[in-house]
Amino acid sequence: MSLQFNKWLFWNLVAVAVFSSWYLLPNHGFWLDIDKTIFYYFNEKIGHSEIWVNVIGLTNNRAFDGVALLAMGIVYYSYYKGASSERKRQLLIVGFIMLLTAVGLNQLGRAIPVERPSPTLTFDNIYRLTELASFKTKDSSGDSFPGDHGLMLMIFTAFVWRFLSWKAGLWGCVFVVVFSAPRYMAGAHWWTDIYVGALSVASVGMAWLMHTGVFDSLLVWLDKRLPPLSKS
Template identity: 80%
Template sequence: MPIQCNKLVFWNLAAVAVLGSWFWLPNHGFWFDIDKAIFYYFNDKIGTSDAWVTVVALANNRAFDGVALLAMGLVYYSHYRGASAEQKRQLLIIGLMMLLTAVGLNQLGRAIPVERPSPTLTFENVFRLTELAGFKTKDSSGDSFPGDHGLMLMIFTAFVWRFLSWKAGLWGCLFVVAFSAPRVMGGAHWWSDIYVGAFSVACFGMAWLMHTGVFDALLAWLNRHLPRFSRG
């Protein structure tokens, strides 16, 4: 696959523009205003509704992560079950590539020279899920940038859009919003941790891997070298 220069340049510029506007503006500029408004909107709800506390606390329990994994798995399986034997092999290899990419880009995100505590550790006199809920949940992070949940969901979206279908990609976009929202609503992440940090890392990393032919070459290499298992 030849290098797709236009797409490569576009997504790199998008990553630099979004991250740069957050990184270099004093106190993160308008991004901080958005972050603060969103945090207090949901935090005020936590302080006035026991039902809201329960819902958001449940969504921030580690067990809820399994719901996101199940949703992504169902989208992937819906394509896998109707595929031919050769297509199923390729889908398994693509799944392996997705996992390796997630690990690599997560490390890239950690390398960004930013240490940013979550809003619940930044603002004073705020409501905390861990104090109001009667069970284990999460409402803080000592280093929340970039949002790791959002990054994993964006990587999944890029893969299924590229290798499955645009409909699968739209499901992935929905998952990004739905399954990263609980961390924002609970105060463990700033909104920009996801839509600036995770977005920038995903744009940069996936552009270089997808639009330079790296993934296609890796898929072909793994398909040639990984063992084949025949039935019977």
């Protein structure tokens, strides 16, 4: 219990420290400088390179979200396919709880009293991806905080790190970086929407779920009530 308490305390302190340093500082302090630097760096590239327009435009198309889902599915299935029947059952239940957690924490994030338009709706005289691309894409959000895609990816990372392996967890970390990047590269999100907003929500949510015994109790409860896997 002591070790679990230490982990619970650590991740809650991380969330409070990161969010407070962003929320309480005037104009978000040094975080705004980071956000502006990253936004203008990629916005300048969009305005002067057709390759950047096409690449960032494609990765912000709704269809590209399927690539992230496929990548996560491949990692999860690679551990599922060779597992015993008992382990497969456990992984299915874990996956179900993971989906419920994603829905719940996304709603928690929406409840944060912060309404923050994306950079493309904040700054003037900028390049807009939707005006430069010849296909449908996304470059704005009326309320971009916290970053929902980043949050989903972080939740996946936490689950697979604990219930699959540290290698799966590292893949999850790679997915967070790679699949959340197009959002702030296009200006649809601020960098801190992901690495402050999503990280804070994920840290608090997963700390209470993983390190208080709630998840383990839920796993046992579902295991007793759900039907066994078919052996056919």
